[in-house]
Amino acid sequence: MIRYKADWVLPIVDAPIRGGWVAVKGDRIAGVGSEPAPDAIDLGRAVILPALVNAHTHLELSYLRDRVPPSTRFINWIRVLMSARRQCPDASDPRILDAAREGISEARASGTGLVGDISNTLVTVPLLREAGLAAHVFYELLGFNTPDPEKRVQDSRAQAREMAADDSVRVSLAPHAPYSVSPGLFSAIRADLEGETTRLSSVHLGESQDEVEFLKHGGGAWRTLLEELGVWNEEWTPPGSSPVAYLADLGFLDSRVIVVHGVQFSGDDLATLRSLGVTVVSCPRSNKYVGVGDPPIESFYAMGVSVAFGTDSLASVQDLNMFSELAAARRLAPRVSARTLLESATLCGASALGFEREYGSIEAGKRASLIAVQVPAGVSDVEEYLLTGIEPGAIRWLDHE
Numbered sequence: 266m267i268r269y270k271a272d273w274v275l276p277i278v279d280a281p282i283r284g285g286w287v288a289v290k291g292d293r294i295a296g297v298g299s300e301p302a303p304d305a306i307d308l309g310r311a312v313i314l315p316a317l318v319n320a321h322t323h324l325e326l327s328y329l330r331d332r333v334p335p336s337t338r339f340i341n342w343i344r345v346l347m348s349a350r351r352q353c354p355d356a357s358d359p360r361i362l363d364a365a366r367e368g369i370s371e372a373r374a375s376g377t378g379l380v381g382d383i384s385n386t387l388v389t390v391p392l393l394r395e396a397g398l399a400a401h402v403f404y405e406l407l408g409f410n411t412p413d414p415e416k417r418v419q420d421s422r423a424q425a426r427e428m429a430a431d432d433s434v435r436v437s438l439a440p441h442a443p444y445s446v447s448p449g450l451f452s453a454i455r456a457d458l459e460g461e462t463t464r465l466s467s468v469h470l471g472e473s474q475d476e477v478e479f480l481k482h483g484g485g486a487w488r489t490l491l492e493e494l495g496v497w498n499e500e501w502t503p504p505g506s507s508p509v510a511y512l513a514d515l516g517f518l519d520s521r522v523i524v525v526h527g528v529q530f531s532g533d534d535l536a537t538l539r540s541l542g543v544t545v546v547s548c549p550r551s552n553k554y555v556g557v558g559d560p561p562i563e564s565f566y567a568m569g570v571s572v573a574f575g576t577d578s579l580a581s582v583q584d585l586n587m588f589s590e591l592a593a594a595r596r597l598a599p600r601v602s603a604r605t606l607l608e609s610a611t612l613c614g615a616s617a618l619g620f621e622r623e624y625g626s627i628e629a630g631k632r633a634s635l636i637a638v639q640v641p642a643g644v645s646d647v648e649e650y651l652l653t654g655i656e657p658g659a660i661r662w663l664d665h666e
Contacts, residue, residue: 266288266295267288267289267290267306268287268288268306269286269287269289269305269306269313269635269663270286270302270305270306270308271307271309271312272284272310272311272647273285273311273312274286274287274297274299274312274313275313275314275647275648275651276626276627276628277314277607277608277625277626278626280604281312281648282297283299285299285313286298286299286305287313287633289635289663291633292632293632293633294628294629294630294631294633294635296629297628297629308637308661310639310641311637311661312637312638312647312651314636315378315611315627315634315636316378316379316662317587317610317636318378318573318587318610318611318613318618318620318624319377319379319381319575319614320380320381320523320544320573320575320614320617321381321383321467321525321548321575322368322380322383322577322578322585323382323577323580324365324368324369324380324382324384324389324393324578325365325385325388325389326579327361327364327579328353328358328360328361329346329349329350329578329579330580332349332580333581335555337556338556339472339473339475339556339557340473340486342554342556342581346580356386357388365388366396368585369389369392369393369396370396371584371585372585373398373662374660375585375586375587375657376587376636376655376660376662377398377587378398378624379398379614379615379618379624380393380398380400380401381523381575381614381617382402382403383405383439383467384402384403384404384405385405387404387425387428387436390434390436399433399620401465401618401619401620402428402434402437403436403438403439403465403466403467404421404437404439405440405441406421406438406440406441406454409445409447409496410496411447411449411450414447414450414453415453417453418450418453418456418457422438422457435619437466438458438464439467440517441468441469442468442470442472442476443470443476443479443512444480444487444491447498447501448515451512451515451517452515454466454517455515455517458522465521465617466521467522467523467524467546470509470525470526470527471507471509471524471526471530472525472526472528472552472557473557474557475487476508476529477508477529480506480511481507482503483502507529507531507534508529508534509524509533509538510533510537513537513541518538520543523543523545523546524538524544524545525575526546526552526560527547527561527565528558530545530565535564535568543570543571544570544573544613544617545565545570546573546574546614547560547562547594548575548576548577548582548590549590549593549597550576550583550589550593551576551577553593554581554582555581559597562594562597562598562601563597563598563600563601571613572609572613574590574609574610575590575614576589576590586654588656590610591651591654592653592654594652595652595653603646603651606652607651611624611625611626612625612626636662638655638661
């Protein structure tokens with residue numbers, strides 16, 4: 266057994282421990298305390314905390330870093346993204362695989378121990394296992410005019426089942442968004458979700474004003490794009506409601522579904538999500554980059570909604586550093602306590618991904634997925650300091666000793 270002590274320990278489930286220690290036995294946390302521990306490895310002016318959780322990213326898009334410029338309108342950014350992806354259509358292309366590996370390494374180096382990864386191809390599943398990074402991979406399906414959604418889901422489930430090998434990297438199906446997935450495909454994915462209690466799903470929701478317009482009136486930029494792509498469905502009728510109300514009425518949303526972005530959510534939307542036990546994953550840096558505006562993070566918390574954070578992909582963010590995401594969240598939510606934001610980036614994210622018994626807090630029996638962050642002299646509020654944007658050079662992993 267090894268003990269580590271530092272000036273601070275952040276259990277997440279409790280207040281910071283000044284001069285605390287954490288005991289590790291094998292790959293598990295054996296204990297945490299504050300009494301003298303002369304046998305402990307002294308990390309000095311540092312804070313020990315659980316590894317962060319990136320609850321929403323797209324690792325297979327890492328090869329698009331610096332290839333899709335920022336935009337003032339989401340639909341324009343999407344068009345450039347689609348064009349860039351067409352230039353590298355083979356998911357096994359070394360450029361995609363190598364960039365995904367680099368993205369995984371970058372996430373680890375910046376203190377991330379668990380990810381919620383969106384994949385259209387499942388190429389990241391073996392890469393995550395290879396790197397030893399725990400994950401829930403959401404096999405994302407698109408299809409606004411799918412002739413046989415049940416068959417589509419059945420085939421996709423078979424592909425996902427082939428990738429299932431251990432519990433550290435889990436796979437389930439997820440719809441992309443209301444403007445790219447038909448009601449029938451939503452229902453078929455929901456039926457697959459019901460097939461096993463451990464499965465989760467995820468959906469991009471309430472990201473842009475164009476999405477809101479599309480669902481209310483059935484026109485606008487998304488309809489134009491769907492028609493251009495030849496996938497418009499003349500039988501589809503706009504629900505005339507918000508994105509949240511639409512999926513709630515379809516019976517798709519509940520506590521096993523993560524909703525991502527929520528930039529356009531109203532108070533009524535948030536009340537619905539709270540009542541259903543849905544977690545919102547916020548990606549503030551990406552939202553700014555793609556031109557949809559700032560998410561109402563303070564409103565998420567004020568309405569009692571569970572909040573986690575994600576970076577989104579390297580096509581819409583400069584890095585996969587969750588500490589940078591926390592710094593952006595702090596700027597947008599100055600009235601939310603530092604402890605609450607840190608909980609969102611650890612335990613709330615782990616819970617949303619179904620890993621709350623293993624990750625997200627420093628408690629005996631959980632995995633020793635622990636990092637130590639060096640803290641400069643003069644810092645008195647260590648929780649607030651962790652929201653200033655920590656660079657990888659200040660981060661040390663403790664479970665690799």
